Amino acid sequence: MIKVVYRGKAWELKAGMTARAAIKKVGLDPESVLVVRDGELVTDDTILKDGDEVRLIAVISGGAENCFHRKRYPER
Amino acid sequence: MKCRKCGGPAAVNMRQHRLALCGEHFTEWFISRTERVIEQYGMFAPEDRVLVAVSGGKDSLALWDVLLRLGYDVEALYINLGIAGQHYSEESKARVEQFASEGRGAGFQVVDVKQTYGRSVPELARERRGREMCSLCGLVKRHIMNRVTYEGGFAAVATGHNLDDEAAVLFANVLRWQTGYLARQAPVLPSTHPRLARKAKPFSRFYERDTAAYAILQGIDYIYEECPHSRGATTILYKELLNRLETRSRGAKQQFYLSFLKTRHEEGLFSGPREELDLGECENCGQPTTAPGLCAFCRLWGMS
Numbered sequence: 001m002i003k004v005v006y007r008g009k010a011w012e013l014k015a016g017m018t019a020r021a022a023i024k025k026v027g028l029d030p031e032s033v034l035v036v037r038d039g040e041l042v043t044d045d046t047i048l049k050d051g052d053e054v055r056l057i058a059v060i061s062g063g064a065e066n067c068f069h070r071k072r073y074p075e076r
Numbered sequence: 077m078k079c080r081k082c083g084g085p086a087a088v089n090m091r092q093h094r095l096a097l098c099g100e101h102f103t104e105w106f107i108s109r110t111e112r113v114i115e116q117y118g119m120f121a122p123e124d125r126v127l128v129a130v131s132g133g134k135d136s137l138a139l140w141d142v143l144l145r146l147g148y149d150v151e152a153l154y155i156n157l158g159i160a161g162q163h164y165s166e167e168s169k170a171r172v173e174q175f176a177s178e179g180r181g182a183g184f185q186v187v188d189v190k191q192t193y194g195r196s197v198p199e200l201a202r203e204r205r206g207r208e209m210c211s212l213c214g215l216v217k218r219h220i221m222n223r224v225t226y227e228g229g230f231a232a233v234a235t236g237h238n239l240d241d242e243a244a245v246l247f248a249n250v251l252r253w254q255t256g257y258l259a260r261q262a263p264v265l266p267s268t269h270p271r272l273a274r275k276a277k278p279f280s281r282f283y284e285r286d287t288a289a290y291a292i293l294q295g296i297d298y299i300y301e302e303c304p305h306s307r308g309a310t311t312i313l314y315k316e317l318l319n320r321l322e323t324r325s326r327g328a329k330q331q332f333y334l335s336f337l338k339t340r341h342e343e344g345l346f347s348g349p350r351e352e353l354d355l356g357e358c359e360n361c362g363q364p365t366t367a368p369g370l371c372a373f374c375r376l377w378g379m380s
């Protein structure tokens with residue numbers, strides 16, 4: 001089994017799939033996350049082996065100096 | 077996947093460039109590409125003093141790091157907005173202080189909105205119901221950046237906007253065909269008045285995932301959480317949409333943004349006659365304003 005951790009949530013998945021497949025499996029977009037295994041950044045074609053634990057890091061953010069003209073969707 | 081330079085295991089795969097690199101070679105590539113973008117757009121010169129606006133997030137701390145490594149004469153500005161939710165402002169300020177204490181030779185100044193003007197951004201928003209937090213916040217940040225750049229005699233202010241930020245804004249402007257914004261959005265905005273800062277975005281060619289990768293590879297401890305008020309922001313939705321497109325079609329975001337810049341330039345799009353705005357100067361702060369008397373920022377504080 002492999003373990004995937006993202007924003008405080010964790011999933012157990014079958015070993016042998018690529019990181020990209022694992023990202024899709026947990027419902028995320030591969031473009032929106034980076035993959036860290038054993039503290040190292042790895043590319044998403046990395047095959048995850050039994051016992052691997054990977055952390056997914058969201059890349060979308062708006063540091064406060066970056067948000068200008070930002071409008072909200074009217075919440076209904 | 078292997079690093080194109082050394083054949084070692086790649087840490088970053090940039091599908092839009094068909095380029096995979098290991099940590100060391102990605103870092104090298106990222107820094108020299110930033111320098112090329114600064115030169116290509118004539119953002120600022122090596123002898124210029126540059127103010128870098130930092131929030132404690134990955135993009136601005138990465139930018140500060142790269143500019144220091146390139147040997148630019150930079151000083152950072154942290155604006156404490158006083159956002160108390162999830163201790164956002166305090167946490168982000170702590171990241172800025174930590175970065176500065178790590179021996180990179182990084183100097184910074186803090187403008188605390190509440191200490192300087194009497195109220196924090198959320199307090200202002202509460203007072204002026206009907207004006208939404210983010211638009212007030214943007215007004216306050218723009219004013220302070222302009223003021224500090226002018227008073228400190230900086231040649232330009234640099235912000236950490238990446239290509240995803242730019243593409244999301246472009247997408248928003250296209251959805252509403254805001255031709256005024258479409259005419260002006262650019263990697264560098266010249267100063268049109270002594271009190272309006274020249275604004276440069278040296279990261280505007282990088283995908284957001286690549287600035288995040290840079291920050292992680294340098295071990296920069298950035299604030300990972302969003303400002304609590306950004307929940308439901310359209311910019312985030314647009315970024316998600318553009319990323320879905322990118323996943324299906326590599327390079328789509330880059331093409332959307334870069335071909336916009338190219339086409340506008342080559343075909344003169346959105347460059348029709350613009351009414352000359354009659355800009356006066358604010359009686360209180362001297363920054364240009366279209367309204368007579370006080371500018372929108374100074375009016376905020378007089379109102380209570």
Ligand code: SF4
Nearest residue numbers: 064067210213303306
């Ligand atoms: S999300 Fe809104 S309130 Fe928060 S920093 Fe950005 S503009 Fe300011």
Ligand SMILES: [Zn+2]
Nearest residue numbers: 079082098101
């Ligand atoms: Zn390499």
Ligand SMILES: [Zn+2]
Nearest residue numbers: 358361371374
């Ligand atoms: Zn004013």
